[in-house]
Amino acid sequence: MTYLIKDAQTHDLKKIAACHIAAFPDSLTSKLGIEFISNMFKWYLSGSNKFLFWIEGNNQCIGYCGGYVMDGSDAYGASSGMTQFGFNSAIKAMLLRPWLFFHPEVISKYKFILTNLKRRVKKILGFTPDKPIVLKAQTLNTNNELQAGLVIIGVSPQLHKKGIGSLLQVEFEKRATQQKATLLSLSVRRLNDKAISSYKRNGWEIKADEGPSYLMTKKIANNLK
């Protein structure tokens, strides 16, 4: 079967958000709902170094992938960038579902949440954004290669193990190559066996152990340099 990969547009984000909820049913982002996720995903549409693409099947999203090239143009990393975009809808969603204040991801990420709350307040008060950050993956990149981060990937659960995840990874690599990246990186929960074996099958290697997650990288030859 051939699948058509499409660039995400604003009007596609709700469909992609629904696929995200199906792929990550227990995550905090999914519990916060479609409105929040689609606002959060607007981050990918906010700069030419970012990309979000998806596969349509039966008028629904069956798989999606997003990433960005770490070219120094972002004030924050991907998680904070997305949080800033989804901030207002996250507050609204949390107030409507107060039990989420006790969600394990909220408890484990309270520092991250506080940092983003401060950034938000600074923005509202008109302060200039922080200087571009150096990401953890970049500090491990001793050759100063231009890196592309695979931030998110998901496939509808009923369509796992059909090669769609691999197809999305190939497309991610193509986009990264077009943007002159030579190193790909991602972070994956160490208990996520399915994803880790899919990444390994596609040439990614574990580069660092970061507690609950692994940093995985893949070098790519880039003849477009």
Ligand SMILES: CC(C)(COP(=O)(O)OP(=O)(O)OC[C@H]1O[C@@H](n2cnc3c(N)ncnc32)[C@H](O)[C@@H]1OP(=O)(O)O)[C@@H](O)C(=O)NCCC(=O)NCCS
């Ligand atoms: C991680 C995830 C995206 C992988 O998606 P996937 O489509 O199942 O992954 P793959 O493309 O690697 O699947 C390959 C499998 O399909 C099989 N396959 C069947 N047809 C195929 C084809 N035409 N081409 C390639 N593989 C095919 C392969 O043999 C392989 O099976 P194996 O694992 O038994 O060897 C998916 O599990 C997912 O959405 N998980 C939830 C979200 C998530 O955890 N995301 C990652 C966060 S870091």
